[in-house]
Amino acid sequence: MDLHDVGRAVWERIVPASVPETGWWVLLALVVALVAVAMPPLWRLARPAVTIVHELGHAIVGMLCGRRFTGFVVSADMSGHAVTVGPRRGAGRILSTWAGYPAPAILGTLLIQVALHGWSSTALFAALMILVLSLVFTRSAHTLLVVLATATGIGAAWWWGSPGLNALITLAAGVFLLLGAWRHLGAVMRGGGRSDDPGQLAQLTPLPAWTWNLGYVVVLAACTWWAGTTLIPQVLGGL
Structure with missing residues (x-):
């Protein structure tokens, strides 16, 4: 296979493709995502995807605000942190700190x-x-x-998966990220401390942590509403 053939193969795997008709694949994607979030062994295995998106949310918003992204860590307990360099206070620091918890929900809804x-x-x-x-x-x-394992899995699906399989994987991933965002937020609302994002935001602003948690709930609820208005007709149409 020469470079022209490789380029054509890559292009064929980037352009939009038709998706299967509404039906079993949508229901299967929903079930897979629900099981992955609800069952502890599967959640521990899949949770790093939510953490990676969370930390990259900090990084991307930080860079958009003029901060410099220097690195991120996903810990063995699947928590994480990202480091952006810039002013210690101000709008850029607040926005980059805020962006973590909404990021999986926003990306998940877009993937849906x-x-x-x-x-x-x-x-x-x-x-x-x-x-x-x-x-x-x-x-x-x-x-x-x-990150390497996640990239390898996504790369294998992208290169070898059929359009129908990729649609199922992407839909399941989107629902998983959206549900995972709620689970992450629930954990920090139950037992978050000063080092968690709402606690840091409370130190950076006059607003207490609970107001930031409420703001997260509003964003995640909006994402869930948008996803629901798209998914519910698809599910009902497949019954």
Whole structure:
């Protein structure tokens, strides 16, 4: 296979493709995501994906606000932290600190939309490129392994998966990230401390931590509403 053939093969795996008709695959994606979030062994295995998106949410918003992203860590207990360099206070610090918990819900909702409109392979390719680029910002061996494993799985699905399989994987991943965002938020609302994002935001602003948690609930609820208005007709149409 020469470079022209490789380029054509890559392009064919990036452009939008038709998705299967509404039916079993949508229900299967929902069930897979629900089981992955609800069953502790599967949640422990899949949770790093939510943590990675959380930390990259901090990083991307921080860079958009003019801060410098220097690295991130996913710990063995699947918590994590990202480091952006810039002013210790101010809007940029507040926005970058705030961005973690909404990031999985926002990305998950977007993945749900693209999966149902034929853009799954494009989304998988974009996710693969972001993860490959993020490898240089990993700051521990465990983080490197987690990101590399995630990138390998996404890359395999993107290259070898059919459009229908990629649509199912992308939809399941989107629902999983959305549900995982709620589970992460529930954990910090029950037992968060000063070092967690709401606690840091309370130190950076006059607002207490509970108001930031309430703001997260509003954002996640909006994402859930948008996802629901798309998914419910699809599910009902497949029954």
